[in-house]
Amino acid sequence: MHTRSTSPAARSSVPAGVVSGMGAGALWGLVFLAPVLTPDFSPWLLSAGRYLCFGLMAFALLASRGRVLLKRASLGQWGNLAWLALTGNTLYYVLLAAAVQNAGIATVSLVMGFLPVLVSLAGQRDPGAVSLRRLLPSLLLCVAGAICIGWQALQPQLQPQQRLQHLFGLACAVTALMSWTAYAVGNARALARLQDMSAHDWNLLTGVATGVQGLLLTMPALLLDQHPHAGHDWLRLGGVSLVVAILASILGNSLWNRMSRLLPLTLVGQMILFETLFAMAYGLMWARRWPHPLEALALVLVITSVLASLSAHRTSATTRATG
Template sequence: MVVNKTWLGIGSSIVAGAFWGLVFLAPKLTPGFQPIQLSAGRYLAYGIVAAVLVAPIWRRLAGRLTWKEWRALIWLSFTGNIIYYVFLANAVQLGGVAMPSLVIGLLPVTVTLVGSRDKHALALRRLVPSLALSAAGLICIGWQSLSGPGHGSLAGLLCAIGSLVSWTIYAVSNSRWLARLQSVSAHEWSLLTGVVTGVEALMLAVPASIAATASHGTSEWFYFAGVVTAVAIFCSVLGNALWNHASRTLPLTLVGQMIVFETLFASLYGFLWEQRWPTALESAAMVLLIAGVVSCASAHRNNAG
């Protein structure tokens, strides 16, 4: 039964990664819009969709939460959504898809290292093989992206590092909160996060309008609205719900490894966007990253047995 739950959690995290990988394409699909406009638009749409879905059970949920939980939702929404996506959109526009994908690909390492300090977590020495495989895969991606032309600016790299730090904080904090909550499901917690994120995104509306450096026609605004709404539904509503299910089912050290699928899918979408096959180094990187996840899953399965 434990093994079945583990594999269900792994499957949920893989699908979440497939949805999240689409986030890296959004800045490329909307090159005439500023990153802060993308963040505000995406999370306003997320907030609206989440509010509609949570409305029938709002009164019941609100009665189960104290100010402590609401404060956590405010913090998680700000770090894991608003700040993360502002940094990421800037990184993609300044450095392309490959460089921020590489940096975000370090999430399995950062989250797993932080999670290894949790009670009942698998000993870090048991995770050395999977971490080594993941690191080797990331070195391959780094060598490929940094050896080619146009690998991005220092500002883009710093933005990518900012997104890495903010999402590491979110992933660890969110997983720990889900472990504490008893009266709220993972999907309900995701919807509540969406509502709070939508409220926070309202505060971005003014600076987003000030940041606008170009005027757009009606058709461009409709196109922009379609892109951010699609990202909100697939990446935020569905992706976050699946991720919360995985976070509640899997130990944090294994959840950290699952984030690698966001990098893999982001790379795949990047190849499709650029209409090319992966290079030998990129192919080796994907094999190594997958091997690292399989190794980590095997270590947890043996530990459960």
């Protein structure tokens, strides 16, 4: 047996990645409030508005050097960007907005809380992955926390028509979970293959691809919208779309991409728990109430889950360094 020292850069990558993941979760948690702030607009319009703003801002930020980046991206990368834009942005947000409007934030938080389990399972063969045996305590805590978050939502006293609406929202949340899992895994692997492009530039190119999809979505979204809206309603939709695009799509995605380059995929999955944590906190602040006992327990379990995952990765890294 011999001992190999771990470089300072390697030792510092995990804390920096975790901080970036926390920042991304804090910003992404805001998207759960957007459907609540604009309840009269369809999920299609919410997604189109948000990603039109994202695409325009990404295009503006790329204006000075966009031609170079556009040429640098290969045809295969553009195909990958289109797929990531669909699974992680356009389709995902349509499903998320529909889920929140029909089933509420608690149920959506419950379902999205299972994302770390799926991402960790998908990343088992990636470099730096930690075995399921070491991740098991963290994953069990994650599941327990998610169940606590949505326990009351899973046992509502609903009328038959309300129950159908709730089940539709739950189905949308599950589909959103699958869509974002595909994005998280695909994006982390795409970033690992990048050599001559920064994570921020990759995010902006994703924004351009998403903006094109948002533009294509606008006309059918307007045709499908059957509700009349006053001028101030459209202003509110525009304001919410712009704020969410800046905070979640530009800043949040940049932090997430930075984190994805610093952390192994199995730990990347754990970081999405911060979105669940902040979404729940924002929902409570919006409702102007303290968490119920189960909700408070869920927050403790979520935080403990992330700490357990960090401990598992630290132990694994030490074993590899001394093995």
